[in-house]
Amino acid sequence: xxxxxxxxxxxxxLQQSRKDQKMLYKAFYGFAMSICLRYAGNRYxxxxxxxxxxxxxxxxxxxxxxxxPFIAWVGRIMMNTSVDYYRSNLKxxxxxxxxxxxxxxxxELPDQKLNYDDLLSMIQQLPNAYRTVFNLxxxxxxxxxxxxxxxxxxxxxxxxxxxxxxxxxxxxVLNSGRLPDNGSEDIRHKIIAIGxxxxxxxxxxxxxxx
Amino acid sequence: MKGKNxxxxxxxxxxxxxxxxxxxxxxxxxxxSMERLLDNKPSKKAVIRRIIYYSAAIAALLLLAVGxxxxxxxxxxxxxxxxxxxxxxxxxxxxxxxxxxxDQNGQSIKDKDSVRNVNQGTENLAKNDINSNKxxxxxxxxxxxxKHNQQNNIxxxxxxxxxxxxxxxxxxxxxxxxxxxxSVDNNNNNAVDPSKLASKTDKIQNNLADxxxxxxxxxxxxxxxxxVQQTKKDKPSxxxxxxxxxxxxxxxxxxxxxxxxxxxxxxxxxxxxxxxLGVRLSKKLSISTGAAYAIKPYQASGSQYSSSIxxxxxxxxxxxxxxxxxxxxxxxxxxxxxxxxxxxxxxxLGSGLSSYIMLRENYHFDYAYGSGIPSYDIQIDNxxxxxxxxxxxNATYERKINSKFSTIIQxxxxxxxxxxxxxxxxxxxxxxxxxxxxxxxxxxxxx
Numbered sequence: 001x002x003x004x005x006x007x008x009x010x011x012x013x014l015q016q017s018r019k020d021q022k023m024l025y026k027a028f029y030g031f032a033m034s035i036c037l038r039y040a041g042n043r044y045x046x047x048x049x050x051x052x053x054x055x056x057x058x059x060x061x062x063x064x065x066x067x068x069p070f071i072a073w074v075g076r077i078m079m080n081t082s083v084d085y086y087r088s089n090l091k092x093x094x095x096x097x098x099x100x101x102x103x104x105x106x107x108e109l110p111d112q113k114l115n116y117d118d119l120l121s122m123i124q125q126l127p128n129a130y131r132t133v134f135n136l137x138x139x140x141x142x143x144x145x146x147x148x149x150x151x152x153x154x155x156x157x158x159x160x161x162x163x164x165x166x167x168x169x170x171x172x173v174l175n176s177g178r179l180p181d182n183g184s185e186d187i188r189h190k191i192i193a194i195g196x197x198x199x200x201x202x203x204x205x206x207x208x209x210x
Numbered sequence: 211m212k213g214k215n216x217x218x219x220x221x222x223x224x225x226x227x228x229x230x231x232x233x234x235x236x237x238x239x240x241x242x243s244m245e246r247l248l249d250n251k252p253s254k255k256a257v258i259r260r261i262i263y264y265s266a267a268i269a270a271l272l273l274l275a276v277g278x279x280x281x282x283x284x285x286x287x288x289x290x291x292x293x294x295x296x297x298x299x300x301x302x303x304x305x306x307x308x309x310x311x312x313d314q315n316g317q318s319i320k321d322k323d324s325v326r327n328v329n330q331g332t333e334n335l336a337k338n339d340i341n342s343n344k345x346x347x348x349x350x351x352x353x354x355x356x357k358h359n360q361q362n363n364i365x366x367x368x369x370x371x372x373x374x375x376x377x378x379x380x381x382x383x384x385x386x387x388x389x390x391x392x393s394v395d396n397n398n399n400n401a402v403d404p405s406k407l408a409s410k411t412d413k414i415q416n417n418l419a420d421x422x423x424x425x426x427x428x429x430x431x432x433x434x435x436x437x438v439q440q441t442k443k444d445k446p447s448x449x450x451x452x453x454x455x456x457x458x459x460x461x462x463x464x465x466x467x468x469x470x471x472x473x474x475x476x477x478x479x480x481x482x483x484x485x486x487l488g489v490r491l492s493k494k495l496s497i498s499t500g501a502a503y504a505i506k507p508y509q510a511s512g513s514q515y516s517s518s519i520x521x522x523x524x525x526x527x528x529x530x531x532x533x534x535x536x537x538x539x540x541x542x543x544x545x546x547x548x549x550x551x552x553x554x555x556x557x558x559l560g561s562g563l564s565s566y567i568m569l570r571e572n573y574h575f576d577y578a579y580g581s582g583i584p585s586y587d588i589q590i591d592n593x594x595x596x597x598x599x600x601x602x603x604n605a606t607y608e609r610k611i612n613s614k615f616s617t618i619i620q621x622x623x624x625x626x627x628x629x630x631x632x633x634x635x636x637x638x639x640x641x642x643x644x645x646x647x648x649x650x651x652x653x654x655x656x657x
Contacts, residue, residue: 047240051240052247055244123223134223138219138223186552193549
């Protein structure tokens with residue numbers, strides 16, 4: 001999209017033209033989605049975050065500084081919206097060997113090429129708190145101090161979450177795709193619990209019927 | 211950040227995930243929800259959430275209104291009856307019968323114990339408890355006199371701040387002990403067979419049906435003072451729990467309710483809605499109490515419905531079918547154990563006892579064609595009370611919506627320990643309650 005065309009669209013959006021809004025939405029859809037998907041647990045949440053982000057874009061368009069690239073502004077909004085979306089459950093973990101976080105990922109990783117979908121699904125399998133910190137640190141390039149202030153957590157938590165995110169991602173990369181135990185074990189636990197309850201209740205009902 | 215730049219893993223993801231803008235084709239459905247946002251229309255999710263919140267609020271208000279209605283009604287009735295009651299007698303004899311009741315009647319002792327456990331609902335329960343004592347003695351005297359007694363009793367339990375109570379505490383206590391012995395005789399006089407008295411109310415009803423005019427009966431009115439004292443004494447023991455900061459939750463639940471007599475072969479669906487107040491004692495244990503208004507329709511055969519009217523009659527003279535519809539105030543006390551909790555999900559199992567206060571009972575009796583007896587209806591208001599007479603079992607699945615609210619799905623079963631209602635039927639209920647739970651501490655904390 002040319003710069004002039006973009007300026008025209010922005011002007012149209014400022015006048016609340018629904019057609020221009022849709023054009024702008026369409027133009028930045030892929031970009032915004034790629035950011036939100038990294039922060040979100042799945043596509044639905046990503047779409048919800050993205051729309052909230054776009055709402056901020058449309059309502060705050062008059063604040064946009066035309067001297068700067070528009071795409072960066074949109075990206076920033078998407079990132080902030082994503083972080084806000086998961087803010088309530090960001091305070092996970094602490095108290096690990098924090099310096100060890102730096103060591104993970106230095107040693108050998110397989111040379112195989114992982115495609116976008118694999119990497120995305122790995123990142124989406126991480127708990128929200130780990131995923132957010134990993135995104136901000138490894139992909140956006142923020143420091144732990146910046147992350148800590150942005151998320152309202154301590155730098156220790158930020159480091160610890162990064163460490164755990166890397167740990168899990170590494171395992172997934174080595175197994176190319178899945179977290180071997182945790183995920184399946186969780187489901188297995190749930191199935192066993194539900195099974196036990198239903199068996200117990202059916203026995204009970206049978207007993208009472210007699 | 212030296213490590214950052216060198217980290218292969220980070221690099222792998224950074225490279226792999228960037229430049230993927232063209233990966234996503236535009237989807238019309240996303241734009242549709244965007245348009246909804248732009249039009250300031252709340253999303254579907256928000257609408258559902260709002261409906262849940264509103265309906266919860268309406269349910270709470272309704273319940274409050276219903277509660278107040280019954281509270282006021284009995285209040286007015288009391289005032290009338292008060293004038294009729296012979297006051298001096300009540301005052302002097304008051305404590306003795308209580309002693310009698312608790313000593314004689316194993317069940318009412320249990321009732322009191324449970325009051326101690328309740329924490330929050332103490333006051334409520336104390337009232338019910340009192341009701342139980344009076345309900346039991348009251349119902350001994352048949353339908354109309356029974357009502358009299360019940361209503362006579364109520365003023366005392368509604369004035370737990372009765373000036374006599376705190377002042378005379380010690381005196382009354384000792385008085386109770388002294389009077390306990392003679393009062394037992396007293397009771398024996400009333401009962402045809404004391405052992406039966408100790409067992410179940412329905413038996414008492416039959417035995418004492420003739421004794422309605424017994425002058426000693428009104429004495430029970432004063433009996434209420436003693437339990438009130440008890441709960442007062444118990445209150446300080448709650449303080450340590452309060453200091454350590456228990457966690458309170460308020461849940462509003464509604465459920466379709468399957469009711470059946472004896473077995474669930476012939477069940478009918480009623481409804482049940484109410485609130486539950488929970489107090490968390492430890493990480494896994496919690497106590498919950500509350501109140502629920504339940505409409506319980508059920509069908510029973512004539513032999514399952516026991517009535518003094520057709521006692522001793524051959525089975526051919528019994529109604530072939532009894533259709534009942536009961537409006538019940540259900541006050542449970544449950545102990546819950548949370549055995550699984552991870553992330554947003556939690557499972558717990560609970561058990562406890564419920565008190566049924568039968569607000570209205572409608573019965574329709576059908577007789578066989580050959581018998582020549584026409585079918586008829588009866589209606590009984592506010593007569594039967596089954597204090598802690600129902601055993602509760604439930605499993606709860608709780609899922610957090612946010613830090614304040616969670617949704618609850620709770621399959622439950624209620625099994626009577628005594629006969630329920632006028633016909634003393636073995637009325638079992640089961641169902642799945644669905645509701646919203648509110649973490650009260652999220653509001654209380656800042657204080």
